[in-house]
Amino acid sequence: xxxxxxxxxxxxxxxxxxxxxxxxxxxxxxxxxxxxxxxxxxxxxxxxxxxxxxxxxxxxxxxxxxxxxxxxxxxxxxxxxxxxxxxxxxxxxxxxxxxxxxxxxxxxxxxxxxxxxxxxxxxxxxxxxxxxxxxxxxxxxxxxxxxxxxxxxxxxxxxxxxxxxxxxxxxxxxxxxxxxxxxxxxxxxxxxxxxxxxxxxxxxxxxxxxxxxxxxxxxxxxxxxxxxxxxxxxxxxxxxxxxxxxxxxxxxxxxxxxxxxxxxxxxxxxxxxxxxxxxxxxxxxxxxxxxxxxxxxxxxxxxxxxxxxxxxxxxxxxxxxxxxxxxxxxxxxxxxxxxxxxxxxxxxxxxxxxxxxxxxxxxxxxxxxxxxxxxxxxxxxxxxxxxxxxxxxxxxxxxx
Amino acid sequence: xxxxxxxxxxxxxxxxxxxxxxxxxxxxxxxxxxxxxxxxxxxxxxxxxxxxxxxxxxxxxxxxxxxxxxxxxxxxxxxxxxxxxxxxxxxxxxxxxxxxxxxxxxxxxxxxxxxxxxxxxxxxxxxxxxxxxxxxxxxxxxxxxxxxxxxxxxxxxxxxxxxxxxxxxxxxxxxxxxxxxxxxxxxxxxxxxxxxxxxxxxxxxxxxxxxxxxxxxxxxxxxxxxxxxxxx
Numbered sequence: 001x002x003x004x005x006x007x008x009x010x011x012x013x014x015x016x017x018x019x020x021x022x023x024x025x026x027x028x029x030x031x032x033x034x035x036x037x038x039x040x041x042x043x044x045x046x047x048x049x050x051x052x053x054x055x056x057x058x059x060x061x062x063x064x065x066x067x068x069x070x071x072x073x074x075x076x077x078x079x080x081x082x083x084x085x086x087x088x089x090x091x092x093x094x095x096x097x098x099x100x101x102x103x104x105x106x107x108x109x110x111x112x113x114x115x116x117x118x119x120x121x122x123x124x125x126x127x128x129x130x131x132x133x134x135x136x137x138x139x140x141x142x143x144x145x146x147x148x149x150x151x152x153x154x155x156x157x158x159x160x161x162x163x164x165x166x167x168x169x170x171x172x173x174x175x176x177x178x179x180x181x182x183x184x185x186x187x188x189x190x191x192x193x194x195x196x197x198x199x200x201x202x203x204x205x206x207x208x209x210x211x212x213x214x215x216x217x218x219x220x221x222x223x224x225x226x227x228x229x230x231x232x233x234x235x236x237x238x239x240x241x242x243x244x245x246x247x248x249x250x251x252x253x254x255x256x257x258x259x260x261x262x263x264x265x266x267x268x269x270x271x272x273x274x275x276x277x278x279x280x281x282x283x284x285x286x287x288x289x290x291x292x293x294x295x296x297x298x299x300x301x302x303x304x305x306x307x308x309x310x311x312x313x314x315x316x317x318x319x320x321x322x323x324x325x326x327x328x329x330x331x332x333x334x335x336x337x338x339x340x341x342x343x344x345x346x347x348x349x350x351x352x353x354x355x356x357x358x359x360x361x362x363x364x365x366x367x368x369x370x371x372x373x374x375x376x377x378x379x380x381x382x383x384x385x386x387x388x389x390x391x392x393x394x395x396x397x398x399x400x
Numbered sequence: 401x402x403x404x405x406x407x408x409x410x411x412x413x414x415x416x417x418x419x420x421x422x423x424x425x426x427x428x429x430x431x432x433x434x435x436x437x438x439x440x441x442x443x444x445x446x447x448x449x450x451x452x453x454x455x456x457x458x459x460x461x462x463x464x465x466x467x468x469x470x471x472x473x474x475x476x477x478x479x480x481x482x483x484x485x486x487x488x489x490x491x492x493x494x495x496x497x498x499x500x501x502x503x504x505x506x507x508x509x510x511x512x513x514x515x516x517x518x519x520x521x522x523x524x525x526x527x528x529x530x531x532x533x534x535x536x537x538x539x540x541x542x543x544x545x546x547x548x549x550x551x552x553x554x555x556x557x558x559x560x561x562x563x564x565x566x567x568x569x570x571x572x573x574x575x576x577x578x579x580x581x582x583x584x585x586x587x588x589x590x591x592x593x594x595x596x597x598x599x600x601x602x603x604x605x606x607x608x609x610x611x612x613x614x615x616x617x618x619x620x621x622x623x624x625x626x627x628x629x630x631x632x
Binding site (some may be wrong): 027043044051052102107125175179180181182186187190193203204205225228229235236237239240244245247248249252285300354 | 417470483507509510511512513514515517518520522524525526529531532533545551554557560569570572575591596620
């Protein structure tokens with residue numbers, strides 16, 4: 001039922017009231033961020049993938065605006081407007097429309113206009129506690145509307161980052177692998193590249209320039225790169241400065257001198273990314289995988305276990321939950337714990353709810369420093385379909 | 401729409417002349433009906449065909465919507481305009497003219513950026529330093545998105561550009577561009593260089609058929625006839 005069909009407005013309203021009542025009872029303040037958002041800032045944050053699905057328009061004064069494709073970013077902006085700096089503990093809930101272009105055609109599981117009901121929690125000090133509290137409240141809200149049984153899928157980007165930190169490699173390689181995590185093909189290609197001495201050699205920068213650069217001496221590099229550009233008749237045009245270009249050339253020089261990543265290390269990373277296990281079995285499986293290589297994820301794995309225990313304590317059963325190391329949301333702003341809730345009727349590709357930790361998003365929209373944040377939203381049309389036993393129209397597929 | 405086969409042809413410029421020449425060589429002489437400046441024509445000796453002269457971009461729209469059965473236009477425009485191009489369009493024949501490459505071009509001074517993979521890494525550091533994403537100026541928004549996404553490049557934003565795109569980097573309107581080029585000389589003159597793996601599409605004018613137009617056996621026969629004459 002696309003929102004424009006409006007057949008189930010009353011049912012959706014009644015359902016939304018129950019969801020919001022559950023959220024506000026738990027101390028979440030109801031807010032109503034603007035439907036129309038500044039396109040520039042919003043799209044800088046969500047990236048081009050979601051931009052392709054965001055309705056963007058220009059107002060009579062030429063300002064570029066968009067219809068919000070989700071409510072998380074607008075809620076971050078609202079939080080920052082109230083608390084410049086953002087580092088004030090706050091919890092918000094909302095229910096309202098979001099808009100996404102659906103390539104090809106829309107169907108009931110993938111309408112272009114849908115309502116999200118959700119919660120966002122900012123600046124809580126105890127991350128695992130807050131992760132667990134957010135998921136537990138979403139689960140409670142779903143139960144309040146009548147959804148008793150659902151499948152819980154979990155992921156944890158903190159584990160992946162801890163693994164990269166524990167493996168010997170230059171910081172910039174960690175950064176690259178971290179960056180590519182959301183894109184399996186690019187990630188794999190980068191791993192292959194890092195294990196090959198030939199592939200680590202500079203592709204475009206002349207060898208003689210690379211050989212003269214000393215990664216320890218960035219000042220000198222600036223002069224050498226400037227000289228090279230003069231000789232080659234290259235004029236500096238555009239926004240990027242000589243310093244930026246020199247810094248990356250210097251990183252290439254450093255890569256060229258670096259011993260390639262050990263093939264076992266790359267294999268270990270691939271094995272980790274392939275881990276899929278019952279959530280309760282995951283920590284043991286990861287220890288078995290990494291232990292023989294003398295790698296200990298330490299605090300990150302403790303945090304994972306603690307979060308599961310906290311969830312149990314809050315009444316969320318984790319015994320049937322599944323963990324996937326590459327469990328990816330296609331929004332790349334998540335930074336830690338991630339989860340999705342699905343029901344068999346709609347399938348895992350049309351989750352009823354999803355969420356996670358996004359510790360860098362608030363600074364991306366303007367806070368001077370990162371602010372811990374975790375949130376989740378319910379796709380309310382899907383929830384209603386799951387409760388009504390409606391068969392989803394069309395073939396479920398793609399992201400929400 | 402009449403019960404005739406609608407053939408959409410470019411309404412102006414070199415492309416219009418080349419289409420007319422190609423058709424004439426195949427014995428398909430386009431004759432304007434009514435005034436010489438009209439936008440309708442017929443093909444001499446082929447009574448079932450109605451020729452519509454429209455702009456190249458509109459030809460893609462007509463093929464997409466099925467308001468033309470056949471059309472001649474650039475593959476770049478077809479693939480840009482029609483998201484599910486292969487479902488809606490049958491490519492019948494490359495015409496051998498209207499050649500243009502759609503490419504990713506960056507300032508030549510970016511000696512650290514040779515490949516699409518460099519672009520992604522550069523985009524990440526650009527965002528850290530400038531607090532915004534790298535901007536790509538182009539009129540090919542869809543081709544750009546698909547190509548970049550296929551190569552794992554995501555840290556950018558598109559700014560739409562409708563002309564003089566190659567000047568955008570020097571003017572500070574965008575950091576790099578996606579545009580068409582034939583010889584690369586305009587790019588070079590603007591201090592730009594094509595990435596080593598930055599060829600998105602090697603385009604030329606194509607005779608295409610709309611899969612969503614109203615086809616009858618009679619119209620299909622005319623289509624086969626046109627294709628056969630061009631192939632002869």
